[in-house]
Amino acid sequence: MCRLQKSYRLGRDIFGVTFLAPEIAIRANPGQFVMINYPALYGFMLPRPFSVGKADPVSGEITLIVKVIGRGTEILVHSDPGSKWGILGPLGKGFPDLYPDSLLVAGGMGVVPILFLAGSSRKPCRMIFGARTASELFSLPHELTRSGLTIIETTEDGTRGIKGTTVDIMKQLIPEVGSIYACGPRDMLAAVDKIALQAGVKGWLALEELMACGVGACLGCVVATGEGYKRVCQDGPVFEVGEVVFDDCSRS
Numbered sequence: 001m002c003r004l005q006k007s008y009r010l011g012r013d014i015f016g017v018t019f020l021a022p023e024i025a026i027r028a029n030p031g032q033f034v035m036i037n038y039p040a041l042y043g044f045m046l047p048r049p050f051s052v053g054k055a056d057p058v059s060g061e062i063t064l065i066v067k068v069i070g071r072g073t074e075i076l077v078h079s080d081p082g083s084k085w086g087i088l089g090p091l092g093k094g095f096p097d098l099y100p101d102s103l104l105v106a107g108g109m110g111v112v113p114i115l116f117l118a119g120s121s122r123k124p125c126r127m128i129f130g131a132r133t134a135s136e137l138f139s140l141p142h143e144l145t146r147s148g149l150t151i152i153e154t155t156e157d158g159t160r161g162i163k164g165t166t167v168d169i170m171k172q173l174i175p176e177v178g179s180i181y182a183c184g185p186r187d188m189l190a191a192v193d194k195i196a197l198q199a200g201v202k203g204w205l206a207l208e209e210l211m212a213c214g215v216g217a218c219l220g221c222v223v224a225t226g227e228g229y230k231r232v233c234q235d236g237p238v239f240e241v242g243e244v245v246f247d248d249c250s251r252s
């Protein structure tokens, strides 16, 4: 069981949550996730997946960023420090190390694994962080950012940062980019995939899928790839650009 250390508000409905989980903190790589089991008293049968935002092998702590979207996440972010939680992980395949001239592309809560990736390297890099509107573009916790990371904020309605989408900004920057690392909504990933392929830039995409088991047993998270169906929880969540077959409608 892992001890909840602290929970702190980052935005209207977004919280940082830190657990003492030494065995996970030592092994976790950017892009991997954990499954959290709720204490039996809450009556939830299935564990819930959360991307790891930071893992500190020295302190033994892992940090998640949690958006409140229902009763389960509401309970989690308002739980008392010291409460004990069953956490399984780290799970899945993560990102490769950052290459020079990397561009990180994060849509909404997709910023969580991207921040872990940025924090795992000392290389200078740029990160596009986008959302529909300012209220979804929460303040990134100081402990999850670092010097040498340039953050370009963008909102679709222009209420914060540059007006436009992450993909709009990516199109402008792609000629200077050596590799792409992205996480966010599926239509954003489909567009990133298409642009990277057309530009001949290598890249990796972390998919956000609903997961029931997290360990490859239920087949509830499969996606089509050029080599047949693969499980996001075990064969991903990170896939190479060109590997996943996105719907035609989201490729336009």
Ligand code: FES
Pocket (backbone or CB within 6 Å): 210, 211, 212, 213, 214, 215, 216, 217, 218, 219, 220, 221, 222, 231, 232, 233, 234
């Ligand atoms: Fe069960 Fe992926 S969540 S196989």
